[in-house]
Amino acid sequence: MSDVKDLVQVAGIIDAEEAALLAEEGVDWFGFPLRLPSGKDDISEAAATEIIAGLKAPQEGVLISYMTDADEISAFTTQLGVKAVQLHGDVEPEQLRKLKANRPDLYVLKSLVVKEDNAEELLKLVDEVADVVDMFITDTFNPATGAKGATGLTHDWNVSAELVRRSPKPLMMAGGLSPENVADAIRFVKPAAVDAHSLLEGDDRRKDRAKVAKFVAESRKAFAEIAGS
Numbered sequence: 001m002s003d004v005k006d007l008v009q010v011a012g013i014i015d016a017e018e019a020a021l022l023a024e025e026g027v028d029w030f031g032f033p034l035r036l037p038s039g040k041d042d043i044s045e046a047a048a049t050e051i052i053a054g055l056k057a058p059q060e061g062v063l064i065s066y067m068t069d070a071d072e073i074s075a076f077t078t079q080l081g082v083k084a085v086q087l088h089g090d091v092e093p094e095q096l097r098k099l100k101a102n103r104p105d106l107y108v109l110k111s112l113v114v115k116e117d118n119a120e121e122l123l124k125l126v127d128e129v130a131d132v133v134d135m136f137i138t139d140t141f142n143p144a145t146g147a148k149g150a151t152g153l154t155h156d157w158n159v160s161a162e163l164v165r166r167s168p169k170p171l172m173m174a175g176g177l178s179p180e181n182v183a184d185a186i187r188f189v190k191p192a193a194v195d196a197h198s199l200l201e202g203d204d205r206r207k208d209r210a211k212v213a214k215f216v217a218e219s220r221k222a223f224a225e226i227a228g229s
């Protein structure tokens with residue numbers, strides 16, 4: 001997982017059937033939000049572990065977590081059998097340092113949750129922890145609910161673009177991406193990867209095959225365009 005580029009992640013897998021659909025449509029990474037603070041995970045840890053074990057490289061499972069303790073994060077990734085973890089909570093830099101020191105094999109993504117007025121804070125965080133993070137992921141804060149992920153909301157792409165320019169590590173773009181806006185987002189922000197959840201679902205709150213297929217195709221086309229420009 002050293003040279004991660006032009007990658008498409010889909011988050012919020014709810015069962016094996018949905019994972020199979022995503023695999024068939026060419027999604028690279030599969031995000032499993034688990035042990036969420038709400039206590040309402042969409043999938044059991046046992047079911048997630050089984051799906052992750054069945055993924056064929058280069059497809060990979062990613063733990064999405066609010067955990068903040070390096071030892072707990074490490075133990076849970078081992079339990080699930082994932083090679084990558086996306087940390088969505090307010091993890092102290094020293095815990096990120098400890099995690100990288102103890103688990104150099106683990107690919108660590110740190111979220112940068114964009115709010116109305118926190119660009120400077122996020123840029124500072126990038127400077128502070130880039131040496132112990134493998135990739136950053138943007139996301140969008142929802143002030144109405146306090147949610148930091150799976151909000152289905154976009155944020156100011158100028159902030160994402162600035163974070164890409166500042167970060168020495170690759171950046172995955174997330175937050176309100178859809179089949180309709182992902183190509184524009186890639187052209188504007190020039191991320192190494194993209195991620196989506198809410199806007200790939202149908203009314204039944206399951207991933208919709210046509211939306212996933214279009215999201216993957218539009219992403220691949222735009223990544224090829226920015227590589228050639």
Ligand SMILES: O=C(O)c1ccccc1NCC(=O)[C@H](O)[C@H](O)COP(=O)(O)O
Pocket residue numbers: 010011012031033036064088139140148149150151152153174175176177195196197198199
């Ligand atoms: O995906 C989730 O259910 C989730 C829940 C809580 C925190 C983070 C979560 N996911 C992180 C992701 O990578 C999402 O795909 C990202 O938040 C984008 O979601 P959306 O705006 O709905 O596309």
